[in-house]
Amino acid sequence: MKNENSRRSFLKNIALASFATLALSGCDMKALEEFLQQNFRTLSKKEKNKIIKNLAIDYKKKYGKEFNVSDKPALEGTLFGYALDLARCVGCRRCVYACVKENNQSREPQVHWIDVLQMEKEKGIDFAHSTSQYNPEKVPSEGHFYLPVACQQCSNPQCTTVCPVKATWQEPDGIVVVDYNWCIGCRYCMAACPYGARHFNWGEPTIPVEEINTEMHYLGNRPRMKGVVEKCTFCIQRVREGKYPSCVEICPVGARKFGNLLDPESEIRYILENKRVLVLKQELNTQPKFYYFFGI
Amino acid sequence: MEIRKFKNIHRLTILLILCVILALSCNNKATDEIKFHGVSQKQAKNKKTEKVTEFAVDAPPFSYGIYPCTDCHANFAPKPEKRELVEWHDDISAIFNHDSENRWCLDCHDLKSRDSLRLASGKLLDFKESYKLCGQCHGEKLRDWKVGVHGKRTGFWNGKKEYLLCVHCHDPHAPKFKEITPEPPPVRQEDIK
Numbered sequence: 001m002k003n004e005n006s007r008r009s010f011l012k013n014i015a016l017a018s019f020a021t022l023a024l025s026g027c028d029m030k031a032l033e034e035f036l037q038q039n040f041r042t043l044s045k046k047e048k049n050k051i052i053k054n055l056a057i058d059y060k061k062k063y064g065k066e067f068n069v070s071d072k073p074a075l076e077g078t079l080f081g082y083a084l085d086l087a088r089c090v091g092c093r094r095c096v097y098a099c100v101k102e103n104n105q106s107r108e109p110q111v112h113w114i115d116v117l118q119m120e121k122e123k124g125i126d127f128a129h130s131t132s133q134y135n136p137e138k139v140p141s142e143g144h145f146y147l148p149v150a151c152q153q154c155s156n157p158q159c160t161t162v163c164p165v166k167a168t169w170q171e172p173d174g175i176v177v178v179d180y181n182w183c184i185g186c187r188y189c190m191a192a193c194p195y196g197a198r199h200f201n202w203g204e205p206t207i208p209v210e211e212i213n214t215e216m217h218y219l220g221n222r223p224r225m226k227g228v229v230e231k232c233t234f235c236i237q238r239v240r241e242g243k244y245p246s247c248v249e250i251c252p253v254g255a256r257k258f259g260n261l262l263d264p265e266s267e268i269r270y271i272l273e274n275k276r277v278l279v280l281k282q283e284l285n286t287q288p289k290f291y292y293f294f295g296i
Numbered sequence: 297m298e299i300r301k302f303k304n305i306h307r308l309t310i311l312l313i314l315c316v317i318l319a320l321s322c323n324n325k326a327t328d329e330i331k332f333h334g335v336s337q338k339q340a341k342n343k344k345t346e347k348v349t350e351f352a353v354d355a356p357p358f359s360y361g362i363y364p365c366t367d368c369h370a371n372f373a374p375k376p377e378k379r380e381l382v383e384w385h386d387d388i389s390a391i392f393n394h395d396s397e398n399r400w401c402l403d404c405h406d407l408k409s410r411d412s413l414r415l416a417s418g419k420l421l422d423f424k425e426s427y428k429l430c431g432q433c434h435g436e437k438l439r440d441w442k443v444g445v446h447g448k449r450t451g452f453w454n455g456k457k458e459y460l461l462c463v464h465c466h467d468p469h470a471p472k473f474k475e476i477t478p479e480p481p482p483v484r485q486e487d488i489k
Contacts, residue, residue: 093479110483132482138475242452253465253473254448266453267444275445295445 030054039166040179040218052218059216059223063209071218072240074173080234081174081261081268082245083277084148085295088255091116091139091146098250099150102235103221104213106205113199113232114247116148125280150247151176151197151232152280152288159189159198168229173240174261174289175233177219185227194281198231234258261289271295355424356464363423365410374407393470404429404468430462437462 037043037051052069059067096114105111117130121143130147140146157176160168167182168189190198204226216222217237224230235245239258248256259266268291271277275293368384378400381389385401392400406414413421413429421429431438440446444459451457465473 090473090476091478092476093481096482097479112482115482133484135478135481137477139478140475239453242454244450244453249450251448252476254446254460257445259453263454267449270443271445295440 034181037181039182041166041169048218055218055222063212065209065212065214067214067216069216069218069222070237070240074171074175075240077260077262078173079261079289080153080239081259081272081289081291082153082234083257083268083271083275083291083293085255085257086145086147086292087294087296088253089116089146089148090253090255091118091134091144091148092252094250094252095148095247095256098246099232101211102213102238102246103233104207104216104223105230106201106203106207106224108206109201109203111199111201111205111230113197113230114148114150115196116146118144118146121145125278147292149195149197149280150290152195152286152290153232153234155287155289156285158192158194158284158286162188162192164188171219175219175236175239176231177233177236178229178231179219180222180224180228180230183228185229187229189229194284194286198229200229201226255295355426355461358423363411365405369410376402376407378402388469391467391470393472394468426468427462430468 038047040048043051048071052071056067056069059065059069093116096112096116099105099113100107100111103113105113115132117127117132118134118141119125119130123129125147134141134144153174153176155170155174157170160166160170160176164186165182165184167184168176168178170176185200187198187200190196190200201224205224207223212223213221215237217233217240220233220236235243235247238245244258245256248258257267257271259268261268261272263269271293272291275295277291277293279288279291381401402414403416404413406412406420409420411423413423413426415421415429416432427438427441437446441459441462444457447460447462447465449457449459462468
């Protein structure tokens with residue numbers, strides 16, 4: 001028979017408690033506070049303010065620059081949508097690197113949020129026969145077209161439903177975000193995403209200090225830690241300020257279009273109403289808000 | 297017997313009233329809530345984005361020393377016949393690829409008023425409005441460009457935007473978009489250490 005109040009269990013508990021105290025005393029108050037920080041969605045305005053203020057101080061210490069960390073909520077009456085003209089994309093990958101710079105992705109190990117796939121015109125949209133490794137002298141190459149894939153910002157996202165700790169969710173403006181502090185790195189979301197749009201920080205992310213973007217959003221481009229998942233947020237730090245995402249700004253052929261799906265006057269609504277539009281893997285019922293169209 | 301009949305009628309009227317209320321409420325819902333991606337349209341209409349203002353960026357600069365055209369052309373007698381240019385503008389002749397079989401300089405440039413462009417109708421056009429000239433043939437592109445679908449807009453999705461003119465991206469004498477060098481491909485999964 002097991003005795004719950006045995007001397008043995010008492011000693012065990014004492015050992016455990018002393019070990020825990022020792023471990024906690026090893027870190028300072030700030031680290032402890034961060035460790036005990038709640039899910040972003042349950043934080044009060046006051047708590048959020050304190051956290052983003054502390055983050056700006058931490059980043060300044062680490063990178064020696066002034067940072068502006070925002071926690072701006074979704075604008076009322078907005079639902080973001082994106083459209084990409086397959087007839088015009090030339091596969092130059094300018095968007096990939098503009099995104100890396102804007103969103104402070106790790107350079108080593110390399111993380112890219114946009115994957116540009118080269119496809120054969122004869123085969124149409126066929127992922128099995130596509131490659132992101134193409135590297136000719138000049139693009140577009142004969143007989144090929146290009147299909148850049150990033151997060152499709154699904155209206156019915158599967159990545160958020162599988163998260164065991166609810167560290168990822170869809171914001172009211174339709175952007176699927178990750179609370180990097182709450183993410184446990186289980187990568188279930190990566191398995192659930194049919195577009196390969198989520199990326200894991202396998203190593204400690206490195207960003208050159210001179211290239212770091214100091215305009216940050218808590219749910220977007222603030223530097224990530226090792227062991228968390230990240231993804232495209234439509235440049236949340238830009239679009240909630242009214243700006244276009246940086247991939248839209250850089251595209252040399254103007255193939256990328258962005259706007260508010262709820263505004264009948266927007267470019268995106270014009271495209272949906274007047275062009276031939278498709279979404280990737282429609283049969284999965286993920287209902288992407290990222291549309292591909294033929295602008296010819 | 298009478299009482300029972302009366303009761304039945306009473307029940308019937310209540311049922312009828314309930315039905316009418318139900319039908320009305322259903323009807324209301326149908327007209328009020330046109331849902332788009334799960335968000336009510338009505339709410340969106342009330343909250344219209346602020347007035348969108350669009351600005352053209354400056355037209356791209358002319359090649360050095362080429363404008364105003366009258367600097368040279370004022371001294372030449374106009375020659376309206378279609379021909380291969382050899383002495384001057386031979387650089388343009390060399391690259392010209394814009395329905396070259398059927399068109400040449402004076403289809404877009406005016407013979408008499410050298411510093412202007414010219415529509416098919418004969419109407420003169422400033423170089424800043426060249427998009428109208430392009431739109432004569434590429435009407436569908438012009439339409440898409442006006443609403444921001446063809447071409448590129450930068451700035452604010454809900455406010456001030458800048459747009460590029462046709463000639464920013466397309467050389468009017470050889471409009472096909474030039475091939476460009478791609479950025480390096482991503483590191484292969486198997487090469488990540």
